[in-house]
Amino acid sequence: MKSKAIIVIGAGIGGIVAATHLARRGLNVTVLEKNSHAGGRCDRFRRDGHHFDAGPTLLVMPLLYEAEFAALGTSMHEMLNLQRVDPTYHLVFDDGSQLALTSDMKSMQEQLEALEPGSFHGLLRYMEEGRRHYHLGIEKLVNRDFRKTSEFFNLGNLPLAFQLKPFSNHYRNMSAYFDDPRLKSAFTFQDVYMGLSPFEAPATFSMMPYTELAHGVWYPRGGMYSIVEALVGLAERAGVRFEFNASVARIDVSGNRARGVILTDGRPLQADAVLANADLPYVYKDLLPCCPKGREEAKRLERKRFSCSVVSFFWGVDKAYANLPPHTLFLADDFRDNFKSIIRDLNLPANPSLYIHAPARLDASMAPEGQDTIIGIVPVGHMSENGEQDWAAIRDEARQHVFRRLRTIGIMDLEDHIKFEVNYTPLSWRKRYNLMKGSTHGLCHNLMQLGYFRPRNKHARYHNLYFVGASTHPGTGVPTAMVSGRLAAQRILDDLYTNDKVERVGNPPLNHLY
Numbered sequence: 001m002k003s004k005a006i007i008v009i010g011a012g013i014g015g016i017v018a019a020t021h022l023a024r025r026g027l028n029v030t031v032l033e034k035n036s037h038a039g040g041r042c043d044r045f046r047r048d049g050h051h052f053d054a055g056p057t058l059l060v061m062p063l064l065y066e067a068e069f070a071a072l073g074t075s076m077h078e079m080l081n082l083q084r085v086d087p088t089y090h091l092v093f094d095d096g097s098q099l100a101l102t103s104d105m106k107s108m109q110e111q112l113e114a115l116e117p118g119s120f121h122g123l124l125r126y127m128e129e130g131r132r133h134y135h136l137g138i139e140k141l142v143n144r145d146f147r148k149t150s151e152f153f154n155l156g157n158l159p160l161a162f163q164l165k166p167f168s169n170h171y172r173n174m175s176a177y178f179d180d181p182r183l184k185s186a187f188t189f190q191d192v193y194m195g196l197s198p199f200e201a202p203a204t205f206s207m208m209p210y211t212e213l214a215h216g217v218w219y220p221r222g223g224m225y226s227i228v229e230a231l232v233g234l235a236e237r238a239g240v241r242f243e244f245n246a247s248v249a250r251i252d253v254s255g256n257r258a259r260g261v262i263l264t265d266g267r268p269l270q271a272d273a274v275l276a277n278a279d280l281p282y283v284y285k286d287l288l289p290c291c292p293k294g295r296e297e298a299k300r301l302e303r304k305r306f307s308c309s310v311v312s313f314f315w316g317v318d319k320a321y322a323n324l325p326p327h328t329l330f331l332a333d334d335f336r337d338n339f340k341s342i343i344r345d346l347n348l349p350a351n352p353s354l355y356i357h358a359p360a361r362l363d364a365s366m367a368p369e370g371q372d373t374i375i376g377i378v379p380v381g382h383m384s385e386n387g388e389q390d391w392a393a394i395r396d397e398a399r400q401h402v403f404r405r406l407r408t409i410g411i412m413d414l415e416d417h418i419k420f421e422v423n424y425t426p427l428s429w430r431k432r433y434n435l436m437k438g439s440t441h442g443l444c445h446n447l448m449q450l451g452y453f454r455p456r457n458k459h460a461r462y463h464n465l466y467f468v469g470a471s472t473h474p475g476t477g478v479p480t481a482m483v484s485g486r487l488a489a490q491r492i493l494d495d496l497y498t499n500d501k502v503e504r505v506g507n508p509p510l511n512h513l514y
């Protein structure tokens with residue numbers, strides 16, 4: 001049989017993984033990427049000997065990586081040189097108290113009991129709930145694709161409505177385990193990774209603090225971009241062809257099929273199937289025809305809830321801050337108001353929680369000797385529809401908050417030692433990766449946008465147009481984008497070869513790994 005041609009729009013994690021699975025099954029796959037290199041949001045840049053991971057900085061859910069590398073016919077440990085980061089985060093509260101989250105249970109006991117007597121027992125119970133949510137969530141929600149209503153709404157899934165606590169509010173659920181607001185925030189702030197406030201997130205997300213403590217937070221030598229390098233190597237070995245600086249202007253459709261794509265330089269490219277890895281709401285709005293029905297679909301997606309965004313600062317510093325831990329999180333007392341300003345008001349909170357990453361603590365090669373590489377990330381609202389946010393002013397205010405917070409832990413002179421700064425605002429996220437509203441995590445993961453309710457990985461009308469990546473199933477994150485890539489590839493293969501006996505991508509034996 002003549003090999004089928006597949007075009008993938010975008011070389012993000014999901015696109016590369018899907019392309020590799022398809023090429024490994026004999027398809028002729030071309031990935032078109034508007035930027036000069038692969039990775040999408042999992043990006044990096046270098047300047048004057050300083051190395052910056054521009055997007056992800058945390059390798060979490062290592063068992064998902066392990067399973068997905070196995071599905072690609074290799075081993076995570078062969079592809080990545082990993083070191084465990086423990087303590088994972090150093091949390092700093094407004095009152096000056098600190099908590100180093102660690103898998104060392106003795107240390108956790110001492111630290112927790114000092115913050116709230118009796119709370120260590122609460123942690124153990126919370127971790128047990130997180131363990132249950134993690135295993136069930138991965139098996140029943142993440143690692144599968146809901147193609148039909150009956151696959152989601154069936155008697156077998158009914159117990160999940162109780163087991164996963166989808167209808168309980170995560171923060172409120174914390175009262176069953178802790179009284180101290182510092183501890184409630186310490187084990188719910190991870191919801192922001194899903195673009196959610198813990199005050200609205202389902203309690204299901206206790207799976208995140210669980211996996212961070214139980215399975216660890218890791219650091220791949222060379223930074224998170226080494227994951228992209230490993231995946232691109234696998235893709236090229238499988239025969240995937242990458243074209244960089246190749247921006248798709250639109251998807252060429254006819255009747256109920258996609259015929260291929262038209263590039264911004266006017267070049268048409270034909271394909272048997274098109275897989276869009278670019279942000280799904282952007283694809284509907286900008287790459288599909290704007291007939292009334294298409295416009296309606298695009299509008300419907302645009303009205304969905306989007307995750308927050310961030311202002312990121314990348315600093316090359318001429319001094320080494322040896323006492324600054326690799327991952328420091330400043331958690332504000334007014335935790336609830338923080339989320340309100342970010343999510344409801346699309347703004348910068350008055351006293352924002354924020355995150356500092358110092359990669360040279362983990363890998364000395366990330367900064368020149370005697371110097372430092374520092375990344376500051378401040379969550380902010382995504383871009384509003386009326387465009388009234390003044391991003392330059394918000395960025396400047398966010399920068400001052402970073403300096404102010406660092407002074408509280410004894411770093412008084414960062415400003416004096418900055419050699420250069422690069423910063424990204426939501427405008428940059430939109431421009432660089434075509435992320436709608438500059439939302440760093442795409443469509444958010446509230447109950448009505450999860451599982452069956454999340455946009456499908458196949459277009460309803462164009463039968464050979466598929467989607468992969470953060471705004472489709474299962475959602476945001478590097479390992480989840482890998483899962484998304486496998487599920488999308490499987491769907492394409494199922495459609496293309498329904499009647500042929502071709503080796504399938506197949507689910508790897510995932511369960512025992514989790």
Ligand SMILES: Cc1cc2nc3c(=O)[nH]c(=O)nc-3n(C[C@H](O)[C@H](O)[C@H](O)COP(=O)(O)OP(=O)(O)OC[C@H]3O[C@@H](n4cnc5c(N)ncnc54)[C@H](O)[C@@H]3O)c2cc1C
Pocket residue numbers: 009010011012013014015032033034035038039040041042054055056057058059060246247248249277278279310312432433434440441468469470471475476477478479481
């Ligand atoms: C600041 C930040 C911090 C994060 N932290 C973490 C973390 O610590 N851990 C973690 O696991 N995850 C983290 N994430 C999330 C993770 O990076 C993403 O969920 C994941 O990388 C998304 O992959 P994707 O497959 O959706 O592809 P994307 O990254 O969205 O890539 C899509 C690609 O499509 C390209 N494209 C768009 N339009 C076109 C076009 N018209 N033509 C051609 N190409 C096009 C884009 O340039 C891009 O390369 C973070 C994200 C951000 C932004």
